[in-house]
Amino acid sequence: xxxxxxTDIRDGYAEKYGFHDTEQHVFKxxxxxxxxxxxxxxxxxxxxxxMLDYRLKALEIFGKKPMPTWGGDxxxxxxxxxxxxxxxxxxxxxxxxxxxxxxxxxxxxLGIPEAEQKFLSGVGAQYDSEVVYHKIQEKxxxxxxxxxxxxxxxxxxxxxxxxxxxxxxxxSDNKFAALNSSVWxxxxxxxxxxxxxxxVPLQAYFRINTKDMGQFERTLxxxxxxxxxxxxxxxxxxxxxxxSLHSAVVEIVVKKGGRCRYTTIQNWSNNVYNLVxxxxxxxxxxxxxxxxxxxxxxxxxxxxxxxxxxPGAHGEVLSIAFAGKGQHQDAGAKxxxxxxNTSSKIISKSISKDGGRAGYRGLVKVMKGAENCRSTxxxxxxxxxxxxxxxxxxxxxxxxxxxxxGHEATVSKIGDExxxxxxxRGIPEEEAAAMIVSGFIEPVVKELPMExxxxxxRLIQLQMEGSVG
Amino acid sequence: MNxxxxxxxxxxxxxGKEILKGLSLEVKKGEVHAIxxxxxxxxxxxxxxLMGHPKYEVTSGDILFKGESILExxxxxxxxxxxxxxxxxxxxxxxxxxxxxxRAALNARIAPSAGEDGxxxxxxxxxxxxxxxxxxxxxxxxxxxxxxATRYLNDGFSGGEKKRAEILQMAILKPEIAIMxxxxxxxxxxxxxxxxxxVNTLSGPDLGVIVITHYNRILNYIxxxxxxxxxxxxxxxxxxxxxxxxxxxxxxxxxxxxxxxR
Ligand SMILES: Nc1ncnc2c1ncn2[C@@H]1O[C@H](COP(=O)(O)OP(=O)(O)OP(=O)(O)O)[C@@H](O)[C@H]1O
Ligand SMILES: [Mg+2]
Numbered sequence: 001x002x003x004x005x006x007t008d009i010r011d012g013y014a015e016k017y018g019f020h021d022t023e024q025h026v027f028k029x030x031x032x033x034x035x036x037x038x039x040x041x042x043x044x045x046x047x048x049x050x051m052l053d054y055r056l057k058a059l060e061i062f063g064k065k066p067m068p069t070w071g072g073d074x075x076x077x078x079x080x081x082x083x084x085x086x087x088x089x090x091x092x093x094x095x096x097x098x099x100x101x102x103x104x105x106x107x108x109x110l111g112i113p114e115a116e117q118k119f120l121s122g123v124g125a126q127y128d129s130e131v132v133y134h135k136i137q138e139k140x141x142x143x144x145x146x147x148x149x150x151x152x153x154x155x156x157x158x159x160x161x162x163x164x165x166x167x168x169x170x171x172s173d174n175k176f177a178a179l180n181s182s183v184w185x186x187x188x189x190x191x192x193x194x195x196x197x198x199x200v201p202l203q204a205y206f207r208i209n210t211k212d213m214g215q216f217e218r219t220l221x222x223x224x225x226x227x228x229x230x231x232x233x234x235x236x237x238x239x240x241x242x243x244s245l246h247s248a249v250v251e252i253v254v255k256k257g258g259r260c261r262y263t264t265i266q267n268w269s270n271n272v273y274n275l276v277x278x279x280x281x282x283x284x285x286x287x288x289x290x291x292x293x294x295x296x297x298x299x300x301x302x303x304x305x306x307x308x309x310x311p312g313a314h315g316e317v318l319s320i321a322f323a324g325k326g327q328h329q330d331a332g333a334k335x336x337x338x339x340x341n342t343s344s345k346i347i348s349k350s351i352s353k354d355g356g357r358a359g360y361r362g363l364v365k366v367m368k369g370a371e372n373c374r375s376t377x378x379x380x381x382x383x384x385x386x387x388x389x390x391x392x393x394x395x396x397x398x399x400x401x402x403x404x405x406g407h408e409a410t411v412s413k414i415g416d417e418x419x420x421x422x423x424x425r426g427i428p429e430e431e432a433a434a435m436i437v438s439g440f441i442e443p444v445v446k447e448l449p450m451e452x453x454x455x456x457x458r459l460i461q462l463q464m465e466g467s468v469g
Numbered sequence: 470m471n472x473x474x475x476x477x478x479x480x481x482x483x484x485g486k487e488i489l490k491g492l493s494l495e496v497k498k499g500e501v502h503a504i505x506x507x508x509x510x511x512x513x514x515x516x517x518x519l520m521g522h523p524k525y526e527v528t529s530g531d532i533l534f535k536g537e538s539i540l541e542x543x544x545x546x547x548x549x550x551x552x553x554x555x556x557x558x559x560x561x562x563x564x565x566x567x568x569x570x571x572r573a574a575l576n577a578r579i580a581p582s583a584g585e586d587g588x589x590x591x592x593x594x595x596x597x598x599x600x601x602x603x604x605x606x607x608x609x610x611x612x613x614x615x616x617x618a619t620r621y622l623n624d625g626f627s628g629g630e631k632k633r634a635e636i637l638q639m640a641i642l643k644p645e646i647a648i649m650x651x652x653x654x655x656x657x658x659x660x661x662x663x664x665x666x667x668v669n670t671l672s673g674p675d676l677g678v679i680v681i682t683h684y685n686r687i688l689n690y691i692x693x694x695x696x697x698x699x700x701x702x703x704x705x706x707x708x709x710x711x712x713x714x715x716x717x718x719x720x721x722x723x724x725x726x727x728x729x730x731r
Binding site: 417421427438439 | 520562622
């Protein structure tokens, strides 16, 4: 991939997240992608035949699909210059003690074991291609909640996985979904039984360590009737002078009366292409909420979607995208109303600074016959200087008359008058700008659990450092 | 001794256009001054220049605060040094609560090292509880609802609420020289009384106040030592309270006719 030297200009990223361990793995595929690599991955995982077939079909689709020509510039990605499978350890561990020292130290530094103790009910930690640590509270296990790595999910619940895998996002959905479907590894598998409420969040953390690598985790979440789960994912990577690729597929099924909240705090280093397909289907009176924070990466293309399949379904996407120097955040949302009396709400807050480009690309679609739907879209952009850019592409496809659709969009420059007001009270300019930005994203941040809200504001602070003056 | 604030033959341009054309003024702590003058005469320009608004360019003259020129100081440094301006039009900052904003401002004010490296001091400032009590006390005096602390800064505040919020900030930040830009405009009589009382309580030997106003009515409540008439970017006349009455009956035009060319 590109060899142009690149550093993460976000002060402090290098020290806190941008470090890397000496490379260690028990297996590393050769660079590049072909049928042999796909077979090798599947064989090493000891997968059932149907999954191998699934992968091979997806590989074929990947080869045929053109690269997207909209969104961000993906032209520089060289698919033959990537390691598709890097297996860090022989197995997945249930105790941090067993995780190899280097990896454990990395996750310690990222605060994962500590968070697990304090405010999570289960944690999965993926390092390169595989999950190295996975654990769920016994109490939940007893209630029948399944929280496993996708690989263990497939091993232990092959029927359940087969029933849903690829049903929400088929391999043919887009080029990167096809890529993921052919080489996927790691990710989470979650099943929450009828009526069970997982009140304390489950979290997965994705860490890339190896240079020139592609990470392709695959997540499937099934929330049964009247059940609830909050799943949180975080991710970081070392700073390398060449690019990495992260391309995930996340499929979610929320059954009648269920509710799922999926929170992402994406903080990849500025050399990562983050091209992710996320989609949920929500049935009668079910609620799906995507809370999506994008701060890192070189290019992010991500539009979490909700298909409201039956009456009463509700979908929300609350998203923050922050693009600094050399970053492009093409974030957005998709709400598809397939049934009457469904509702959706989209709030997007994008911030661009130091020549960064952030935007909202969204679609609200109402199918014929989906009467009495309601949808509101609010997208606000804040541009911090004249070198930076914001784009808004709000698409609407409304095939039904009897619906209520609201759309509001604002673009503002960080107000000189706002900065002056705060500095006139003695607040240093850099701090003042960070306060204005924190205020701007507050409507989304207040939806986060306290610990993540604090984390989010800290990351914003990090992004803002050295920004003005 | 010279005044704590000395403005010497100040010339200020905005976007290349000269607005202040030789303004001189001296204010000591313990004094209250009023500046009156027609719309567009440069009163807000003066206030903004005092605080170092980047749009206002000082082309000649000087501003001394406690004996030192402040022209090279950034806005936040001036504020921490003890200058304060109550804004004519306070801007809204959605998402930032009034309470957390004011606490950050106070912490900056009481930590002299703040901002040296562009950052807030790392050492803890005023403890939250102590701050809440302090704020409550002053809010009660200004008859402000306690809910104010959790509202977003100036966001959806009524005209009167904004003005009270400015006084509250002044009370908590304890400046040495404060310039109040039409804090009395848009206030009903009750609010005017409350705001004036606020100023009267705050003024004293440690504070010098400059009140910019269009109306005599505030002079019923605040008794300035000196009244200045500003016109065409300069102080054209200075006098005692009788000057205000004169302005009331004769308007601003006579100032130029009689004294404006001196
Ligand atoms: N930021 C600015 N940009 C452009 N012009 C400005 C700016 N600030 C002031 N001016 C101009 O300078 C002149 C003086 O304006 P200023 O606001 O200082 O008057 P003022 O005495 O405060 O008036 P008022 O009584 O209406 O508040 C006006 O012609 C105004 O248009
Ligand atoms: Mg004015």
